[in-house]
């Protein structure tokens with residue numbers, strides 16, 4: 001057992017050190033029995049050799065392939081630097097581990113030497129120190145913070161991960177994917193399983209040729225290594241395999257460990273090397289963006305530069321191997337910045353005809369405003385097709401549906417050409433790759449309602465098939481529960497996300513035994529293309545965004561693609577007004593009520609045609625119900641319709657109506673409505689219609705549409721409404737309803753089971769039209785009054801709050 005042997009050796013070294021101290025004391029006492037007489041001629045020769053060797057050793061200090069591993073002890077107390085092949089030329093092992101102070105010195109000396117003699121980024125350092133819990137590396141902390149020391153394993157599981165990291169370094173070097181070296185420093189291994197030791201030996205055998213050097217403390221049987229043995233009060237060193245010291249087994253003279261380094265020197269040197277590494281590893285945002293936008297070929301995938309790690313530039317891809325990405329990180333961990341780096345990088349490298357962005361943000365905040373025109377800055381990213389800011393879940397669902405439909409469309413075209421991949425499709429037609437980013441996607445999946453189950457099904461389909469059709473997902477979440485929600489629903493989905501991106505504090509995006517994200521700081525990211533497997537991480541540094549560079553790119557893209565309209569934007573938090581509808585949206589006989597929460601953000605309304613039941617009930621006490629009714633009336637009168645209006649609330653703003661019915665006269669007027677007239681009534685629940693009036697109302701409902709008479713009534717309470725129309729018998733007589741703050745459980749008795757999940761919330765309404773092909777109704781943002789102008793005049797255009805420039 002190497003662990004046992006090391007423990008024995010450590011104990012022996014302790015005894016030896018005590019014996020050596022005793023010998024020194026005896027020497028000082030002048031006991032001649034401890035002195036060995038040496039020929040004076042030999043001593044003189046030794047002095048000459050030592051002087052020459054010391055001078056050349058000094059010159060060799062800058063050679064990364066040679067390590068000053070200690071001192072050679074000569075007669076008369078003279079010493080000579082012990083220089084051994086290292087790096088690509090050999091490993092070094094010791095019989096005792098870093099619990100012996102001299103060996104801990106060796107560990108620090110070797111790391112500072114190896115890092116300092118190589119170009120920044122040319123060397124990765126990974127440590128194992130289970131017996132002293134990382135204490136051997138503690139003075140080198142700045143190097144760990146800077147990511148030069150990538151990991152120090154302090155328990156058996158982490159030790160296995162560290163070995164796996166070194167093994168993957170060998171594999172990557174063999175595959176030609178890396179050119180840097182790794183120094184694996186086993187400072188102490190404790191009672192390691194035999195299997196792990198064998199893996200270390202295998203690493204040592206293949207490492208020299210393939211980029212891994214091992215400093216194996218307490219591993220005297222390490223292959224391809226010079227071994228420093230501590231025994232009998234002295235340390236000896238065996239021959240380095242490729243460059244023996246002489247003809248014997250090892251160096252003829254005793255040696256000693258390196259002298260303890262001054263702590264302030266270690267701290268200063270570690271800091272200097274850390275700063276040097278950081279400076280070399282840092283790209284600026286401008287470095288991510290080419291000076292002029294480019295038109296890369298998206299056929300085989302999309303590639304984007306996101307930062308650097310010790311081995312150089314880090315580029316990530318959307319392709320067959322990593323079609324979808326999962327991104328995690330705690331609040332303030334840099335997720336927004338990282339996504340901007342990626343998306344601006346992509347937009348600068350691919351033309352809008354080759355890359356389409358769908359951007360969904362489900363959290364409160366201002367994500368993705370850098371892609372859309374604002375009042376202060378009209379520039380935008382032309383690749384963005386649809387942007388949801390503080391999106392409703394239903395908007396997210398609409399986007400996912402659109403993307404699924406797009407896959408179906410592409411599959412038809414691909415069948416026609418007899419091709420099975422996106423690259424094959426691109427040989428015939430230039431479809432863009434699509435990247436859909438859903439920030440805080442767990443909101444979409446929360447709960448057990450229809451939206452959640454549809455979203456899971458759509459996501460699953462996109463995740464499984466997207467790669468073949470050039471459709472890619474980026475799901476980002478700050479919360480653990482976000483990702484767990486998806487695990488719980490369909491654990492198979494995440495199998496389609498081999499690319500895991502963990503920002504500081506991310507937990508669930510990596511495998512549970514991979515704690516790489518807990519060791520990085522702001523500005524760093526763990527990139528793992530093997531679904532988060534421990535040992536397959538790259539730790540990269542990515543830059544903060546730069547508003548000037550972003551603005552410049554938007555302007556450049558705007559000039560280059562002036563024909564491309566701004567994206568459709570859904571602002572979940574903004575009210576909408578009738579005044580902002582476009583002329584094409586206003587049609588005679590159509591009462592407009594709001595905007596659909598859908599990808600096209602169409603104006604939502606009801607057609608008042610001659611079919612039976614073409615009436616509208618606005619239901620719920622929310623005052624926005626009254627405002628939506630005002631908009632409906634204004635949209636009708638704007639197209640020349642005749643409207644008679646009655647207001648039982650005293651708060652309605654009645655514009656351009658043909659005739660105002662006083663509340664008292666309402667019941668009597670019902671029988672006198674002329675043909676082709678809409679009757680609008682606010683607060684019908686307060687009308688207290690008696691039986692006769694109710695019968696007149698029901699007659700109007702039944703016979704009105706045939707002669708162009710339609711009722712648009714606002715009842716603030718459902719009971720009054722159902723009473724007035726005659727309960728379930730009158731259900732078909734009012735085919736349209738705009739439901740506001742009445743819960744699903746309440747309305748389902750009248751409208752049907754499918755509405756039980758309706759969850760009323762401010763600024764949203766459910767539009768039900770029994771004659772339209774929308775079984776579950778449509779979520780709409782009801783038109784509210786313009787602060788100053790009531791429902792507002794209809795004007796010919798408008799840009800906010802829902803941008804509609806792209807058709």
Ligand SMILES: Nc1ncnc2c1ncn2[C@@H]1O[C@H](COP(=O)(O)OP(=O)(O)OP(=O)(O)O)[C@@H](O)[C@H]1O
Pocket residue numbers: 329330331332333334335336337338522523524542543544545
């Ligand atoms: N690579 C980086 N280098 C320097 N600063 C950064 C970097 N990434 C992010 N930051 C800074 O950290 C802060 C938080 O970043 P960011 O807004 O991206 O975090 P987040 O994870 O999206 O958090 P939240 O969603 O809570 O805003 C910002 O002030 C940002 O400038």
